[in-house]
Amino acid sequence: MITRAEGAYLGAVRAFQNPMLDLLHKRHAPLVVSVLSLVFTADRPQVPVADAHTEVGDALDQLRAAGHGDDLPVGSARDLCRQWADAGWLARQVLEDDVEVYSLSAHAVGALEVAGRAGGTRARVSQSRVRTLLDAVERLAEDADPDAMMRIARLDAEIARLRAELDRVQRTGEVEQTDEETLLEEAENVLHLVRELPADFARVAESIKAMQRDVVQALRQDERPTGEVLREYLERGEHVMDATPEGRAFAGALRLIGDPQRLDALATQLSTVLRHRFTRRLPHQQRAELRDIGRRIEQGLDQVFTAQREASFVITAQVRNHDPLRDRQVDELLRDVMTGLQTWVPGARRGQAVDPLRRLPVAEVEHLRQTAGDLRPAEPPSPLAAWEDDDSDSSAAEALAWGGPHYADLGSHLAAFAGASGTVDVGQAFNAAPEALRRPVDLLGLLEIAHQRGMTETDEVAYVDAVRPDGTRRRFAFGGVTTLTKDEDDD
Template sequence: MITRAEGAYLGALRAFQNPMLDLLHKRHAPLVVALLSSVFTAERPTVPVADAHTEIGDALDQLRAAGYEDGLPVGPARDLCRQWADAGWLVRQVLDDDVEAYRLSAHAVGALEVAGRAGGTGARVSKSRVRTLLEAVDRLAQDADPDVMVRVARLDAQVRELQAELERLERTGTVDEVDEEELLEEAENVLHLVRELPGDFARVAESIKAMQRDVVTALRQDERPTGDVLREYLERGEHVMESTAEGRAFAGALRLIGDPHRLDGLSTQLGLVLRHRFTRRLTPQQRTDLREVGRRIEQGLDQVFTAQREASYVITTQVRNHDPLRDRQVDDLLRDVMTGLQSWMPLARRGQAVEPLRRLPVAEVEHLRQSAGDLRPPEPPAPLAAWDDDDLGADDHEVRAWGGPHYAELHDHLRTFAPDEPVDVAAAFQAAPAPLRRPVDLLGLLEIADQLGMTETGELAYVDAVRPDGTRRRFAFGGVTTRTKDEDDA
C-alpha cells in the first residue's frame, strides 16, 4: 500500500516531468523566460525561424556586453532554439507563405504565466475573488441539481431581488457608487482571469494537434478494411473539435464568447471601465491588458480554429492517400536507417568521413511478367476527306460571313488602297467593300497594322462597320497609320 508521503512524492515527480515545470527548474530558466517573453508577444505569437535566431542572438550579445557572461549558456542562438524545441517549449510550424516559424507551446505559455505572476503583484484574497468563487460554486450547484422546484425557487428569489433594485432606482434615481478600492480589486481579479486565457487556448490547440498525430499514426498502422478506416477517420476529421476533452470544453466556452455581439459588448464595457478614474491607480501594463482583452480572445479563437483546419486537412489528406503497403515500406526503411545509425555512432570518431552512396542498389527481381507483342505494324489513320471551299452551300457561306477576320483580303486591300505611302487605317477601312467592313474585320485590320508597324496620330478616328445582316455599328478608336508592306517585302 502506498503511503501518503510516497503518493505525494510520486505525484510531484510526475508534475516535474511536465515541460512547463521543467523549464522553470532549469539552471538558465530566468534567461529562457526573459528571451521567450521578449521575442513572443500577444501581438506576435509566431516568429519566423531566421528572425527568432537573429533576435535571440542579439539579446545574448547585449547581455554579455552588460556583464552577464557567467550566467549565459554557450552556443549560438540556433542551437538554443533547437534545444528549446526538443524540450517542448517551442513548436515549429510552416505558415501559409511557406515560411517556417516558431511559436510558444502551451507548456511555455504556462511557464511564462507562472513567472509573470511570481514577479508581479501577488494575488490577494479580495471580495471580488471570493465572489467569483461563490458564483462559480452557485452556478455549479444549479447545473447539477435536477430538482425543478428548487430551480423555480431560486429564480423567484432572483426576480424579487432584481425587482426591488429596480424599484429603488426608480424611486431614488441614484446609483450607489462603489468604492475605488473595491473596483481596483475587481480589475485585478479580471486581469488574473485574463492571464489564464493564452495558456488555455494554446492547450486546446495542442490537444487538437496531438489528436491529429494519434489519428495519422493509427491510420498508418491500421490493417482493417479500407472502408472501415475511411468511415471512422473521415468522421473524426470532420468532428475534430469534439474528439478531445479540451476541445469539448472549448466548444462549450465558444457558445458564450463566439457571438460577435457579445465581443462588441465586451469592448464597450472595457472602454467604460478604462474611462473611470480608479484606473489611474493601475500600472500602464495593467491598463493595456484590460484594453486588449477582446483582442486576446479573438487571437485565441483564431489559434484554435487554425489548428482545427490544419488537423482536418492533414487527416483528410492522409485518409485519401493512405496506402498501407507503402507506409509499411517507408516505416521499415526508416527503422533500418535508425538501426544503422545506432550501430555506427558508438564506433565513429569525431570528424570521421562517411562513405557516400555512389549508386543505388539494384532491385532483385525474380520474375517479370511477359506477354507476346503484336508483330504487325500499327494501322495508319484513315485519310481525311477532301474539302473544297468552292463546294460550300448557301448556309455555309452565311455561317462564314459571321466568322473571323478575312486577313488575306484585308492585307491585299491595304496594298491596293495606298501602295507607296503610309495609309490611314480608318480611311482604308471606310474605303473597303461591305464584306470587309464587319466589326471583326476592323479588329483584323488593326492587328495587321500592328504587325506591319503602326504610328499613332493623336486624333480620334470614327468608322462605320456593317454586319452581315446589314445592321451598322459606329466605332471610335485612336487614329493610327501603317505601312502597306513589311520590312522584308520593302
C-alpha cells in the same frame, strides 16, 4: 505498501516531469522565459525559424555585452532553439506557403503565465475573488440541483432583489458608487482570469494535433479499414470540446464570439471600464491587457480553427494518397536509418568523417524490355482552325469608345469649364462635359487628374449621370471634391 510521504513524493516527481514545470526548474529558466516572452507575443504567435534564430542570437549577444555571459548556456541560437523544441517548449511546423515557423507549446505558454504572475502583481484574497468563487459555487449548486421548487424559489428571490434595486434607483436616481480599491481588485481578478486563456487555447490546439497524429498513424499502419479510422476521428472531433476542461472553456468562448451582441456588449463594457478614473492607477501593461481582451479571445479561436483546418488537410491528403505498401516501405527504411544511427553515434567522435555512398545498390530485375517504343505519334495532329479577323463587326472607333479615360480631353475640359477661376468642382465639370467625355471610366479619369493636381474634399455629396457608349445611363454618388485647373508645380 506505499506510505503517504512516498506517495506524495512520487506524485511530485510525476508533476515535475511535465515540460512546463521542467522549464521553470531548469538552471537557465530565466533565460528561456525572458527570450521566449520577447520573441513570441500575443500579436506574433508564430515566428519563422530563421527570424527566431536571429532574434534569439541578438538577445544572447545583448546579455553577454551586459555582463551576464556566465549565466548563459553554451551553444548558438540555433542549438538552443533545437533544444527547446526537443524539450517540448517550442513547436515546429511548416505552413501552407512552405515557410517553417516556431510557435510556443501549451507547456511554454503555461510556464510564461506562471512566471508572469509570480513576477507581477501578487494575487490577493479580495472581495472580487471571493465573489467569483461564491458565484461559481452557487451556479454549480443550481446546475446540480434538479428540484424545480428550489429553482423557482431562487428565481423569485433574485427577481425580488432586482425589483427592489430598480425601485431604489428610480426613487432616488442615484447609483451606489464603488470605491476605487474595490474596482482595482475586480480589474486584477479579470486579468487573472484572462491570463489563463492562452494556455487553454494552446492545449485545445495541441489536442487536435495529437488526434491528427493518431489518425495518420492508424492509417499508415493499415491494421483497420480506412472507414473505421475516419469514423473514430469524426467522433473524437465531435466530442473534443467536451472531453477536457480546456475544450469546455473553448466551447464557451466560441459561444461568446459567435454572438455578435455579446461581443459588442463586451467591447462596450471594456470601453466603460477604461474611461473610469480608477484605471489611471493601473500600470500601462494592465490597461493594454484589458483593452485587448476581445482580441486575445479572437486570436485563441483562430489558433484552434487553424489547427482544425491543418488536421483536416493532413488527414484528407493521407486518405487520398494512402498507399499501404509504400508507407510500410518508408517506415522500414526510416527504421533502418535510425537503427544505423544508434549503432554509429555512440562510438563516433566529434568531427569524424563519414564514408559517402559512392554507388547505389543494384536493383534485382529479372527481365528488362529489349525493344524501344516508337516515339512518333500514331496519327498526325488535326489542322488548326482558320481564323478570320476580317469577319468582326466592331470597328476601331467602337473599340476606342469602350477604352480608357481620355486624359487630354478631360484636362482641356477642366480648364475650359473653370475659366478664370483657379479651382473647379469635379462633379459639376463632369455633368457639363459632352456625352463622349461622360463615360463611367472618364469619371475615374477625372478624379485621377484631380488627385494629381491636388483636390480638396467638401462636405456635400455629388451626383453625376454617366453615359456609356451604347447609350445606357448610370448615376453615381461620391464625396464632392474640388481641384486646381493645373498642377501646382506648373506655377
